[in-house]
Amino acid sequence: YALYRGSSPLNLEFYQDLELEPRSYIDFDVNPGWAYYYAIKPKLDFTLGPFSEIVSAIPDNTGPQIEIISPEPNQFFSRSNVTVLWNGQDPESQILGYELSLNDGKWVDVGLQTMFTYPDLEDGFYNLKIRAENDKNIVSSYLVNFGIDTTAPDIWFSGDVNRSYTNIEVFDVRWSGYDDVSGIKEFYLTLNDEDQNFMEKETNLRVRLEGGHN
Numbered sequence: 001y002a003l004y005r006g007s008s009p010l011n012l013e014f015y016q017d018l019e020l021e022p023r024s025y026i027d028f029d030v031n032p033g034w035a036y037y038y039a040i041k042p043k044l045d046f047t048l049g050p051f052s053e054i055v056s057a058i059p060d061n062t063g064p065q066i067e068i069i070s071p072e073p074n075q076f077f078s079r080s081n082v083t084v085l086w087n088g089q090d091p092e093s094q095i096l097g098y099e100l101s102l103n104d105g106k107w108v109d110v111g112l113q114t115m116f117t118y119p120d121l122e123d124g125f126y127n128l129k130i131r132a133e134n135d136k137n138i139v140s141s142y143l144v145n146f147g148i149d150t151t152a153p154d155i156w157f158s159g160d161v162n163r164s165y166t167n168i169e170v171f172d173v174r175w176s177g178y179d180d181v182s183g184i185k186e187f188y189l190t191l192n193d194e195d196q197n198f199m200e201k202e203t204n205l206r207v208r209l210e211g212g213h214n
Helices: none
Strands: 001-005 013-017 036-041 055-058 065-070 075-077 084-090 095-102 108-111 115-118 126-134 140-149 154-158 170-178 187-193 195-200 206-207
Touching: 055 075, 065 126, 065 140, 084 095, 084 126
Parallel strands: 075 140
Antiparallel strands: 001 013, 001 036, 036 055, 065 084, 084 115, 095 108, 095 126, 126 140, 154 170, 170 206, 187 195
C-alpha cells in the first residue's frame, strides 16, 4: 500500500510505503492542533489503484482547560455551604465530564454540569480538586484552596477597662484578639456606639474622654 497525507483533502501527497500486515500505521510526525488528511492506494503489479476513502485526524496531547470561578484562591466563607463554579473548554476535543474531590476524598461525578454545592462543611481549611476528561482519555486536574469560618473571633480587653467611672481625661485602651481558623483581618473601636476608629491590626488606642462615654 501507499499512504498519502496532506493538510487538506485536495493536496494529498505520497507519504509512506506500507506492508500488507499489519493494516495499521502510527504517524508520529505530527503537530498538536493541526489537521491531517490520509488516504491509501493499493499497489498493483504495474500501477497504483484508486484512492481509498479520505480520513482526517487532529492530534491532541493537551487535556481540557478549567477556569475555577468560585471559590477564589484562599477565600474564606462565613457559612457552612459552598457552591463551586467553573468553566471548561477543550478546543481540539470533547469534554466527557467533570469530577470533584474535597481534601483528597472520594471523587464525585457531576457529569457535564459546571456547578456543585457542598453542604454542611465544618470550620477549617479545604483543598478542592476539579478534573475533566476528554474523548482522547486525557485528564486535567485543577486545584483551589478555601476555608470555612462560621465563628466570630475572640476578643478581650487588657487592664481595668470596665470601671464605671474614671477621673482621667486620656485613657489607653488595650485589647487582644484571636481567631484560630481565618485569623483577624482588622479591628474597629467604637465610642458611645457612634465614633468608629479603623485600627487595622493595632491592639491599642489612646482616647480623650469628656465624660459619659462607654
